[in-house]
């Protein structure tokens with residue numbers, strides 16, 4: 001993987017999430033290279049080969065933070081802050097140290113257990129939150145759709161350690177791939193360690209979408225018996241598959257009193 005310094009550009013940017021005004025992407029690009037990633041369509045580089053890092057991220061971000069009051073900043077919107085190169089480049093660690101020094105906090109989404117390294121800062125921050133995203137029940141299937149991510153059980157163990165350290169935790173089940181992702185089983189595994197769980201389906205608008213073409217290739221070669229069923233569910237928001245899953249999730253939510261947010 002080649003890592004290059006990118007041209008100067010704003011590091012702090014507006015965030016579209018409810019209750020969070022700003023976000024920071026510590027990298028430009030994401031080595032995890034999930035084939036369903038919505039950000040792949042706008043990628044500046046081929047993420048399987050090249051990732052960009054900000055020049056002097058601390059100095060630039062420090063100046064931007066001085067213009068706003070201390071608050072929670074989101075990390076993990078367009079790129080994963082704990083992708084493999086973070087272990088060498090420490091961009092995310094440096095940003096968290098800066099946040100802590102200036103009285104800011106962080107809300108982080110990741111697919112990596114590298115976040116355990118930073119529990120020391122996160123537990124000292126005012127109300128930091130960490131969510132892990134998970135979409136596959138076994139690692140063999142995960143590897144088909146996420147070229148370079150961490151094992152699912154390692155992510156869950158990271159969530160466990162974060163919760164034990166007193167950090168607010170969440171799990172994002174995304175994307176639910178019909179007939180492949182067993183959402184009920186994943187919720188059962190994640191629920192002891194996640195204060196809140198969100199569930200989202202695979203979001204692909206039409207059949208010409210590059211992400212769909214890539215996923216279609218995987219389905220054709222690995223799930224030839226299921227591809228027709230999967231395709232019909234993905235492109236029909238009113239399909240009975242979604243209705244049944246929604247109903248089962250609502251029952252689970254009620255019976256187990258889960259903080260479950262269903263968006264399918």
Ligand code: SF4
Pocket residue numbers: 030031032033034036037038039040077078079080111
């Ligand atoms: S980890 Fe997130 S940002 Fe990175 S490729 Fe996967 S979906 Fe995209």
